[in-house]
Amino acid sequence: MLQKNPEDRIALPKIKIHPWTTNGDRELMLSTEENCVFEEVTEEEVVNAVRPAMMFISKVNELKFF
Numbered sequence: 001m002l003q004k005n006p007e008d009r010i011a012l013p014k015i016k017i018h019p020w021t022t023n024g025d026r027e028l029m030l031s032t033e034e035n036c037v038f039e040e041v042t043e044e045e046v047v048n049a050v051r052p053a054m055m056f057i058s059k060v061n062e063l064k065f066f
Helices: 012-017 043-062
Strands: none
Touching: none
């Protein structure tokens, strides 16, 4: 997993079934189908999700550090 060269690096599907990440095959990870759910997101939901973060950034920018 820590190989710089992508060709030498283990791929995610193999990581998900590797004994090190599954506690010796005792704790299997969810399959992609079980773990990934696609949900439609409205523009309003996106705006409401981003607004608090932008307000926080604005407040941080207002602070003066000496």
